[in-house]
Amino acid sequence: MPQAPGPLQNHLLAALPPTAYARIVNHLEPVNMTLGDVLYESGAQMRHVYFPTSSIVSLLYVMEDGASAEIAVVGNEGIVGVSLFMGGETTPSRAVVQSAGHAYRLKGQLLKDEFNQAGPMQRLLLRYTQALLTQMAQTAVCNRHHSLDQQLCRWLLLSLDRLPSNKLVMTQELIANMLGVRREGVTEAAGNLQRAGLIEYHRGHITALDRPGLEARACECYAVVKKESDRLLPDLHAVV
């Protein structure tokens, strides 16, 4: 793996004013995020929050019978562990690394202290949480109304938005877990996209070939989430 990206690759950290950033920077620990790592288990107490830089984390709900569904996805635009500062301390969902890479983590108490200053960190985190809310809402709508083809496009786009390249490492089996569908269904949908020349699939490696094509094929859900994220979240001014 190449040189670990700096903390400012995370948009939230990058958007903090220097004084706020200075208060926490020495407490940020770099973490290697390996595919499949479980950051939080459902209902478990969280010790840290995570600021992904080059990794992607999925928030999943796992049902009693083992079936699962992705609730939301978090990359370098966000933070994993909102329930810490929202006051609940835990959530009924699980956080799993969906795409390997790096992140910085911060002790929960330090984040809460900073949040409780009611300054820029609080404003930033709350706006991010609202974006997360929109993503969850749109996931619910999408699960209700849209075809697997469309949902796969949405999912690919959400992931691609959080990665520097147009390639992602992800088996159909894992995608099926995220989307809460059968593996065979993903095989078929991915085959459709491949035949349409939108992606190239090869044993756990997906390359997006035609991003506008994917956007055209996705349902409106992707655009809604994207637009709302762009509206709510600050631009990344300082890229280190």
Next chain:
Amino acid sequence: MPQAPGPLQNHLLAALPPTAYARIVNHLEPVNMTLGDVLYESGAQMRHVYFPTSSIVSLLYVMEDGASAEIAVVGNEGIVGVSLFMGGETTPSRAVVQSAGHAYRLKGQLLKDEFNQAGPMQRLLLRYTQALLTQMAQTAVCNRHHSLDQQLCRWLLLSLDRLPSNKLVMTQELIANMLGVRREGVTEAAGNLQRAGLIEYHRGHITALDRPGLEARACECYAVVKKESDRLLPDLHAVV
């Protein structure tokens, strides 16, 4: 309609310490909520937040083609308009009165001022928002995995929890809009429940006959949301 319930019928207002409550009580305006009233349109600026007392409000997402899906439901346990204090000011969803009754509303700026005191009101609203997050997440899961029968049970229970009696006024057509399914599907599912002796249905009037039976027939989603709400939200100590 009988005597309007007092503000303390809303659990959030009731949980405020006297000093915080005193700051806003004179600004609370009673509102009559009629079935179908639209409190907020998607993307519109919100002037007020609403604290339901005896009414229920649905948060809906309406798609480009007119199809809709309920994202979450808010009753006397909560507040309508979280995006105001979360910092986004608007959301892509619509808030519609699903069950007629009363509410108190508060000017947006006053709520924001109180929220920004970073006191009990803030803690309360954030915990409520986390409960809302859980509800949305579970809606997404439920839409993915559960049968219409189960979803209808979940939906009925969520509504019944927010009403004083075991009756609700709601046509199958409206339920279908909420759940994002066909009206005929609701007819069939409701027929199943009626034949099982769980509910009685009569031209827009539903009476729950066997609540434990409904809970047994609902999917785990209802229990998850309920449990998490109970955990996150304060008990209603002062009932006026």
Next chain:
DNA sequence: CAGGCTATGTTCGGTAGCGCACAGTCTGGG
């Protein structure tokens, strides 16, 4: 008390996705 509207019930063909079984095919480790 007639007529119209609203709400509910029923039917029927079509389809997306499920569950299962199994067949290829790539790849890394011994």
Next chain:
DNA sequence: CCCAGACTGTGCGCTACCGAACATAGCCTG
């Protein structure tokens, strides 16, 4: 270099739900 295991592709029958069309029944209003 070879084989076990991981990954992907296919083919069934099945079910839940969709879309549309239509039938009935309660309720209100004139």
